[in-house]
Amino acid sequence: MIGALLQVHSIAGLALALLWAVVGLTGATMSFEDEIQASLNRDLTHVDASAAQRLSPDELVARVEAAGDFGKVSAVTMPADPTAAVRIRFTRSEGGAQPSSVYADPYNGHVLGSPRGEDFFATVRKLHRWLLLPGDGNGYGRTITGTAAICLILMLMSGMVLRWPHRATSVKVWLKPNLSLRGRGLHRSLHAVIGTWVLPVYLVITLTGLTYSFEWYKDGAKWLLARPSPSAAPMQPKAPRGVAGARTDIADAAKPFGFDRVWATFLREQGDRYARALLTLPAGAGTVVRVRSWPRGGSLDTARDEFRIDAATGRLVSADLYDDKSFGERILASVLDIHRGAILGWPGKLAFMLAAALMPLFAATGLLLHLSRRRHRRVAAPPVGHLVPGE
Known part of the structure; x- marks a missing residue:
C-alpha cells in the first residue's frame, strides 16, 4: 500500500513539478507588488497641493484624452489625499492588449506618466493565473492551474502519510531537518521536513486560489459562508x-x-x-x-x-x-488577502512569499529522490539470466 502511494506521489509530482514551480515563483514575485510599485513610482504619484479646486472626474478624463492617444477611459482612481495623483486606466484594444494606465495631476489634468513595473507585473499575473494561455480568464489556462491546485492538495496529504514517523509525538522528528546526512538521505530530509513547514501555507493558498479557477467552488464557498x-x-x-x-x-x-x-x-x-x-x-x-x-x-x-x-x-x-x-462574508471578501498572507500584515506576506518561492525546492529534491530510487532498484535487481554450467 505504502509502495503504491509512493509511486503515485512520485510520478504525479514529477509530472506537475514544473507547473507548480512556475505558479509558486510568480506568486512570490507578486507578494510585495504594491510596495515595489509605490517605491518605483514615488515621483509620479505625488503632486504639489494647490489652493485651486481639484478637477472633476469628467474634466480630468477630457484633459487626459486630449493630451494623447491613450484610448477610451475605463476607470479612474480618485484619492482623498490632496498631494496624491489620480490614476486613469483604459479599455483593451481591439487585439485584446491592455494599455498602460497613466497618472495625472488632479489640479490641471497634466499627464505625469505611466507607472513603472505595471506591464511586468501584469505579465507575471497572467502567467500565475492562466499560464499566458489564450483567453486569459475565459481560456483553459484557468482550468489547468485550478486542477494543479487540487492535485497539490492531494500531494500534501499523501506526503504526510508517507513521512509519518515512528515517533509521531517528537517535534524534532517532524520539524528539524538532518543536515548531517548526505546524498539521498539529505534530499529526503529536506523534502519531508520543509514540506511539513510549508504545508499549512500551501493549504491556505490552494483552498483560496481555487475560488479564482472554478465557479462551482466559488458558489459553494458563498453557500457555506454567506447569508x-x-x-x-x-x-x-x-x-x-x-x-x-x-x-x-x-x-x-x-x-x-x-x-x-x-x-x-x-x-x-x-x-x-x-x-x-x-x-x-x-x-x-x-x-x-x-x-x-x-x-x-x-x-x-x-x-x-x-x-x-x-x-x-x-x-x-x-x-x-x-x-x-457577517464574519463569513468578510472571509469571502478577503479571499485575496488571505491567499497572499496579507491578512497577517507584512510578516504574513513575507512568510507566504518564502513558502511560494520554496516550491522549486520540492521539484528538485523530488527529482533527485526519484533518480536515486531508480539507481537503487537497478543495483539491487537480480541478473536476468545466468550462464549455463560449463560455459
Whole structure:
C-alpha cells in the first residue's frame, strides 16, 4: 500500500513539478507588488497641493484624452489625499492588449506618466493565473492551474502519510531537518521536513486560489459562508412599446455619460471617510458604474465598500458596506488577502512569499529522490539470466 502511494506521489509530482514551480515563483514575485510599485513610482504619484479646486472626474478624463492617444477611459482612481495623483486606466484594444494606465495631476489634468513595473507585473499575473494561455480568464489556462491546485492538495496529504514517523509525538522528528546526512538521505530530509513547514501555507493558498479557477467552488464557498442574499436590485424598467416617452428614454440612454454624477452621489454617501475610490465604467451596455471605496487607515485591500450608481441619473442602485458583512462574508471578501498572507500584515506576506518561492525546492529534491530510487532498484535487481554450467 505504502509502495503504491509512493509511486503515485512520485510520478504525479514529477509530472506537475514544473507547473507548480512556475505558479509558486510568480506568486512570490507578486507578494510585495504594491510596495515595489509605490517605491518605483514615488515621483509620479505625488503632486504639489494647490489652493485651486481639484478637477472633476469628467474634466480630468477630457484633459487626459486630449493630451494623447491613450484610448477610451475605463476607470479612474480618485484619492482623498490632496498631494496624491489620480490614476486613469483604459479599455483593451481591439487585439485584446491592455494599455498602460497613466497618472495625472488632479489640479490641471497634466499627464505625469505611466507607472513603472505595471506591464511586468501584469505579465507575471497572467502567467500565475492562466499560464499566458489564450483567453486569459475565459481560456483553459484557468482550468489547468485550478486542477494543479487540487492535485497539490492531494500531494500534501499523501506526503504526510508517507513521512509519518515512528515517533509521531517528537517535534524534532517532524520539524528539524538532518543536515548531517548526505546524498539521498539529505534530499529526503529536506523534502519531508520543509514540506511539513510549508504545508499549512500551501493549504491556505490552494483552498483560496481555487475560488479564482472554478465557479462551482466559488458558489459553494458563498453557500457555506454567506447569508442568503435578498433579491438583486431591480433593473431599470424598459419603456413599453407605443409609449410616447419610450423614444426619449432610449435617446437619453444612448447619450454618452461620465463620472461626475456618480462622483457627486458617492461623496454624498461617503463624505470624507474614504482614502481612495475607484470608479469603473460598465464593460458592456448599461449606465451603472461600480465604485469601490477604501477607508482611511485601512490596511487590507479587500476591506472596502462597494457602490453601484447610475451614471445617467446619479441614482444609487446598491450599496455593499464592509461593516455590514457577517464574519463569513468578510472571509469571502478577503479571499485575496488571505491567499497572499496579507491578512497577517507584512510578516504574513513575507512568510507566504518564502513558502511560494520554496516550491522549486520540492521539484528538485523530488527529482533527485526519484533518480536515486531508480539507481537503487537497478543495483539491487537480480541478473536476468545466468550462464549455463560449463560455459
